[in-house]
Amino acid sequence: GYNAIVLAYGATGSGKTFSMVGYDNNEGIMIRSLRDLFDLKEKMESKNNKIKIIMTYVEVYNETILDLLVDKSESRPLELFEDGGKNVNINGVTELSVNSSNEVFKLLT
Numbered sequence: 001g002y003n004a005i006v007l008a009y010g011a012t013g014s015g016k017t018f019s020m021v022g023y024d025n026n027e028g029i030m031i032r033s034l035r036d037l038f039d040l041k042e043k044m045e046s047k048n049n050k051i052k053i054i055m056t057y058v059e060v061y062n063e064t065i066l067d068l069l070v071d072k073s074e075s076r077p078l079e080l081f082e083d084g085g086k087n088v089n090i091n092g093v094t095e096l097s098v099n100s101s102n103e104v105f106k107l108l109t
Contacts (some may be wrong), residue, residue: 005028035080055104057095069094069107 006029008016022028027035041051057068058078065078079091098104 006033012033031101031105034104038101054095055098055107056090056095057108058090058093065090067092068096069096 008020010016018032020028059066
């Protein structure tokens with residue numbers, strides 16, 4: 001398996017959203033990466049490989065981690081922890097299995 005993370009850091013108004021999502025017909029990094037990821041998944045599965053993509057979506061702000069895939073009314077700060085294998089995990093974060101870039105876009109919306 002492989003893991004990946006996309007991190008946008010900077011002051012308010014510095015262009016994070018534009019860089020990640022884009023604007024009009026100018027797609028950002030996140031949109032392009034998702035399309036490429038699911039295109040690759042489709043090609044790999046045509047060769048009898050089973051691919052599972054799991055998504056989490058969090059915001060880190062002032063040392064607080066929030067799960068962006070839950071209702072704001074149910075949202076609470078999450079905690080980081082390190083397991084025995086020195087992997088860093090977020091306790092209680094929502095993990096969703098996704099099958100297409102359009103499914104991810106709907107979740108983000």
